[in-house]
Amino acid sequence: DSGVTQTPKHLITATGQRVTLRCSPRSGDLSVYWYQQSLDQGLQFLIQYYNGEERAKGNILERFSAQQFPDLHSELNLSSLELGDSALYFCASSASGGGKTQYFGPGTRLLVL
């Protein structure tokens, strides 16, 4: 158990809909990352937050957005969902960013029908 929690574990929705994925980092970790894992794209970095502020952006679509709240939990919002958004979404956390170890949560499996 990495100490990173993600909810929900599974999510089934329809094209065009919007969903919110939630992540609670390890106790004391200030940095939160979101990754997408799919068969064709592999594991891709989406976005990083540090203590409530966006720190880095990766291959995140404009239809996706994230935020980190004062209690340090983070949410990833996916809108106008397409079939190709079906994937595993992982949250990771680290103490401070800057090359510190990233601990991954168990993931949320999203299926868009």
Place this chain on the structure above:
Amino acid sequence: GENVEQHPSTLSVQEGDSAVIKCTYSDSASNYFPWYKQELGKGPQLIIDIRSNVGEKKDQRIAVTLNKTAKHFSLHITETQPEDSAVYFCAASRSGGGADGLTFGKGTHLIIQP
């Protein structure tokens, strides 16, 4: 941006033998190289990492080597056991300024044959 290539995509070894997985990276500014193990239905778990100021690091049966000049790093697992069967990912990042999203390789499916 960074690009990480990983080989082989599948590796089958006899229990007790050694396994080697190799990765290359493109961005010479990358300075942090972790290796993750992912079991079915679980999130990636860090097994070892190395930073650019070190050439080799070992933790029991697992070792990682880094060649900065060639932009190449490798994972070595000795005395393989059935529980080593999983998908292994290499990754790279540059950690300047605290922005350090990882760029992953495509993964290696390691199969330990009894």
